[in-house]
Amino acid sequence: MTDASWTERLFGGFRxxxxxxxxxxxxxxxxxxLDDATLDGVEDALILSDLGPAAASRIRAKLAEKRFGLxxxxxxxxxxxxxxxxxxxxxxxxxxxxxxxxxxxxxLVIGVNGSGKTTTIAKLAHxxxxxxxxxxxxxxxxxxxxxxxxxxVWAERLGVPITRGPEGGDPASIVFDAVKTATExxxxxxxxxxAGRLQNKRELMDELAKIRRVLGRLNPEAPHDVVLVLDxxxxxxxxxxxxxxxxxxxxxxxxxxxxxxxxxxxVLVAAAEQYGLPIHAIGVGEKIDDLRPFDPDLVARVIAGVx
Numbered sequence: 001m002t003d004a005s006w007t008e009r010l011f012g013g014f015r016x017x018x019x020x021x022x023x024x025x026x027x028x029x030x031x032x033x034l035d036d037a038t039l040d041g042v043e044d045a046l047i048l049s050d051l052g053p054a055a056a057s058r059i060r061a062k063l064a065e066k067r068f069g070l071x072x073x074x075x076x077x078x079x080x081x082x083x084x085x086x087x088x089x090x091x092x093x094x095x096x097x098x099x100x101x102x103x104x105x106x107x108l109v110i111g112v113n114g115s116g117k118t119t120t121i122a123k124l125a126h127x128x129x130x131x132x133x134x135x136x137x138x139x140x141x142x143x144x145x146x147x148x149x150x151x152x153v154w155a156e157r158l159g160v161p162i163t164r165g166p167e168g169g170d171p172a173s174i175v176f177d178a179v180k181t182a183t184e185x186x187x188x189x190x191x192x193x194x195a196g197r198l199q200n201k202r203e204l205m206d207e208l209a210k211i212r213r214v215l216g217r218l219n220p221e222a223p224h225d226v227v228l229v230l231d232x233x234x235x236x237x238x239x240x241x242x243x244x245x246x247x248x249x250x251x252x253x254x255x256x257x258x259x260x261x262x263x264x265x266x267v268l269v270a271a272a273e274q275y276g277l278p279i280h281a282i283g284v285g286e287k288i289d290d291l292r293p294f295d296p297d298l299v300a301r302v303i304a305g306v307x
Contacts, residue, residue, distance in 0.1 A: 006292065009284040010302055013232070013260040018305025021045045021078070034067050034077070042081060049303070050235045051085075052270030059084040075306060082304035088269055089296035094278035096124070096225060096253065098133050104182040104190040106215060106222035108140075108208075110249050111229035112241060113196040116257040118147055120229045120283065121191050122154035123291035124255070127281070129158065133188035138178035139164035140171040140211070143195045151193055157288075161185075171195065171207060172214040179218045192223070198244060205248045226252045227280065230271075235264035242275055253278040255291070260284035266303055 021042070039060050046056035062084045072080070098105045109124070111117040118141070125135045137155050141147040145167040155162035163178035175192055182190045194211070195204060215222040228251045230238040238256075245251050254277050259265045272279065282299070283291040 006284060006290065007298070007302075009260040010282075010298070013258075013284060014265050014302045014305075018303060021049060021081070021303075021305060033069050033071050034063065035069070038077075039064055039068075042077070046081075046266070050264045050266035050270060051303075052236070052239075052267070052273060055085075055088055055269045055273040058088065058273065062087070078304045078306045082301045082306050085269055085303055086297050086300035088272050089279070089294075089300055092272045092276060092279045093294045093296040094253065094280060095293040096127075096227065096280040098128065098131075098189050100221065100224045102183070102219070104136070104179065104187045105224045106179060106219065107189060107191045107225040107227060108194055108211070108223045108249070109191060109227050109229060110194050110208075110245055110251070111196055112198055112231075113144070115196065115229045115231040116283065117141075117196055117229045118150045118154070118193055119286065120255055120257055120291060121151065121193055122158060123283065123288055124227075124281070125154075125158055125160055125189075125191055126288045127291060127293075128189045128191075129160075134186065135160045136178060136182045136185075136187045136190045137162040138175055138190060138192040140175055141193045141195045142167060142169045142171050142174065143197060147193060161187075172210040175211050176214045176218065179215060179222065183218070194249075198241075198248075201244065201248055208249050226250055228254050228277075230254060230256045230267075232256050232259045232265045232267065235267050236270070238267050239270060239274060242271060242277070246275070251277060253280045255279075255281045255283070257283040257291075265299075268299065269303070 043056045043060040047053055109121050128135045137151055139148045139151045148164050152162055165174045226249050228245050259282050279294045281291050282294050
């Protein structure tokens with residue numbers, strides 16, 4: 001489902017990451033054997049590229065186990081690194097599928113303000129539409145009038161219904177109305193925007209708990225998914241957001257945005273290594289079709305600079 005332009009933008013976002021890896025390998029391999037010095041260079045480059053110490057150490061150990069003492073070209077080493085990155089990413093690659101019965105599948109989308117959450121909701125709805133699912137949006141982030149307005153604009157563009165309320169309204173009430181309407185009208189997927197403020201964790205936790213209670217009255221299985229949207233430009237700070245939102249909201253999966261505008265996308269690997277949460281999709285732009293299902297092998301090769 002990738003096209004040349006989208007892949008090129010993904011490459012562009014990871015170029016600094018792959019260049020950093022190249023800088024640490026150039027002149028080290030070619031006629032030289034894979035030794036401790038080369039492995040040190042690889043491990044350092046991976047850490048500097050936001051893959052994190054745990055993933056970098058794991059990749060180093062696997063390279064040493066399989067290839068220590070072998071003479072490798074720079075490309076062969078990069079391909080070996082790509083394979084080990086893919087081994088970390090493959091277990092967490094999981095498209096967000098509509099499987100709930102009875103319908104609708106209720107998807108809470110969470111994330112800090114500025115992460116691209118509201119736009120990602122629209123892109124996610126578009127992905128579902130491409131698979132011929134009926135979609136409804138719910139403007140549960142009543143904390144910001146701009147979020148309500150932005151989601152309403154996207155709903156109109158996509159031609160999908162939206163349930164909304166006034167700024168400062170009760171999010172749980174809006175979600176209740178949305179689920180009721182979606183159930184009555186045969187909607188397949190209900191995608192719910194939620195507040196993104198973390199200044200008061202307790203307040204947000206209470207709000208989400210109330211939404212869950214209200215959902216439980218209509219459908220004990222809901223929410224079926226709690227998807228955290230992360231901004232790739234935050235690098236390692238994205239990991240602390242996962243930690244907080246796991247505690248606050250019970251995150252079930254991740255979507256990472258803005259991978260075309262950062263050299264810090266290696267944090268995807270760190271997140272997979274540290275948390276093992278499903279990565280549903282990644283985004284590389286602002287257009288409606290710029291969100292794509294997560295392809296672990298493509299991303300691994302892009303990070304290593306060999307795709």
